[in-house]
Amino acid sequence: MSASIGHNPFLLRINSTNQLPISKLKFPFRFSVSTTPARNRTFASMSYDTQLAAAKKASSLAARLCQKVQKALLQADVQSKSDKSPVTVADYGSQAIISFILQKELPSIPFSLVAEEDSDDLRKEESRETLHRITELVNETLASDGISPLSEEQVLVAIDKGVSEGGPHGQHWVLDPIDGTKGFVRGDQYAIALALLDEGKVVLGVLACPNLPLASIAKRDESISEDKTGCLFFAKLNAGTYMQNLDGSSPTKVHVSDIENSEEASFFESYEAAHSSHDLSSLIAKKLGVKAPAVRIDSQAKYGALSRGDGAIYLRFPRKGYREKIWDHAAGYIVVAEAGGVASDAAGNPLDFSKGRYLDLDTGIIVTNHKLMPALLKAVQESIKEKVSSL
Ligand SMILES: Nc1ncnc2c1ncn2[C@@H]1O[C@H](COP(=O)(O)O)[C@@H](O)[C@H]1OP(=O)(O)O
Numbered sequence: 001m002s003a004s005i006g007h008n009p010f011l012l013r014i015n016s017t018n019q020l021p022i023s024k025l026k027f028p029f030r031f032s033v034s035t036t037p038a039r040n041r042t043f044a045s046m047s048y049d050t051q052l053a054a055a056k057k058a059s060s061l062a063a064r065l066c067q068k069v070q071k072a073l074l075q076a077d078v079q080s081k082s083d084k085s086p087v088t089v090a091d092y093g094s095q096a097i098i099s100f101i102l103q104k105e106l107p108s109i110p111f112s113l114v115a116e117e118d119s120d121d122l123r124k125e126e127s128r129e130t131l132h133r134i135t136e137l138v139n140e141t142l143a144s145d146g147i148s149p150l151s152e153e154q155v156l157v158a159i160d161k162g163v164s165e166g167g168p169h170g171q172h173w174v175l176d177p178i179d180g181t182k183g184f185v186r187g188d189q190y191a192i193a194l195a196l197l198d199e200g201k202v203v204l205g206v207l208a209c210p211n212l213p214l215a216s217i218a219k220r221d222e223s224i225s226e227d228k229t230g231c232l233f234f235a236k237l238n239a240g241t242y243m244q245n246l247d248g249s250s251p252t253k254v255h256v257s258d259i260e261n262s263e264e265a266s267f268f269e270s271y272e273a274a275h276s277s278h279d280l281s282s283l284i285a286k287k288l289g290v291k292a293p294a295v296r297i298d299s300q301a302k303y304g305a306l307s308r309g310d311g312a313i314y315l316r317f318p319r320k321g322y323r324e325k326i327w328d329h330a331a332g333y334i335v336v337a338e339a340g341g342v343a344s345d346a347a348g349n350p351l352d353f354s355k356g357r358y359l360d361l362d363t364g365i366i367v368t369n370h371k372l373m374p375a376l377l378k379a380v381q382e383s384i385k386e387k388v389s390s391l
């Protein structure tokens with residue numbers, strides 16, 4: 001980006017160091033023109049409306065593909081990656097669709113995507129059938145929106161755009177095409193999680209949660225199974241968090257729980273004990289006097305549910321040595337933050353998405369509202385100390 005010219009009030013300040021003459025901004029880069037002196041404005045004043053609309057469209061289409069696959073999930077749709085995690089045609093299909101739609105909708109903006117999947121396994125001879133199936137699924141989904149079909153090579157290229165390393169400069173999309181693969185395969189919760197980083201900060205996020213009930217899951221009667229499901233959460237920096245029906249109803253603003261008394265709080269954690277220590281979270285809950293049992297669900301759907309106050313706390317403590325990836329938290333993080341919540345690591349440090357594909361963390365991730373955070377942090381730190389000394 002070209003830097004220029006002193007304190008011209010008609011410069012748009014796009015971050016703390018770069019200034020761009022308005023005439024050099026390419027369409028459809030939207031922003032609100034202001035006569036505020038450039039030095040008083042930040043990149044946060046850009047609207048990101050075009051990017052948000054593209055992200056919502058891409059995620060909704062990907063969700064359509066995922067829903068179709070989950071319904072028809074057969075053993076043959078599950079492949080084993082070298083790390084042995086189950087990867088389905090839906091992970092690849094979702095990533096291909098989102099990568100393709102973002103580039104199509106935002107042709108004038110340089111495209112960088114940090115995403116979970118790559119096509120290495122898919123390019124192998126033994127994956128021909130799988131690639132064929134993915135391309136078919138992608139094209140059926142695109143056709144439902146009147147978009148022309150892609151070739152198998154175009155699908156592979158779209159998937160491989162996700163190799164970006166992200167980092168502290170410029171704009172990078174961050175994508176988990178299916179977050180909570182285990183939940184997806186089980187027929188439970190999963191999310192399509194897409195966020196945008198600008199100069200290392202998350203500036204927008206979209207979470208599509210096809211199996212999450214539109215109504216609160218707080219005190220749900222499990223026997224009522226006809227709850228309407230399919231939520232799309234979206235958030236933009238300084239503009240709040242909204243939720244709409246995945247099918248496209250008008251959005252409503254959401255807010256995190258305002259509970260101040262931790263005894264009344266309920267908390268979310270991973271369904272899979274292998275992803276987050278249930279022992280540690282129950283010790284923390286005991287210290288806080290939490291009465292309700294843990295709500296265990298897969299994926300960043302937990303962030304979505306937290307953003308609308310279904311529960312007040314999210315605890316995540318992966319086993320030692322596990323490195324959290326930015327696509328597992330970026331969208332969920334802004335959805336909760338813009339709904340009035342706060343996320344940190346177990347030492348109370350804010351989450352830093354500017355370090356590349358991984359988050360650098362102390363022990364775990366905790367999320368709650370601002371009022372509960374001090375007590376939660378204290379309980380977390382005491383519990384970790386007790387656990388370590390009892391080993
Ligand atoms: N051993 C692990 N520990 C913690 N998280 C993991 C582990 N293996 C995979 N994950 C990732 O954790 C997230 C699921 O966590 P949750 O338990 O909250 O559903 C997913 O992003 C999943 O990746 P994936 O996107 O491949 O499903």
Ligand SMILES: [Mg+2]
Binds near residue numbers: 176178180327328
């Ligand atoms: Mg994930």
Ligand SMILES: [Mg+2]
Binds near residue numbers: 091176177179180181
């Ligand atoms: Mg995933």
Ligand SMILES: [Mg+2]
Binds near residue numbers: 085
């Ligand atoms: Mg995975």
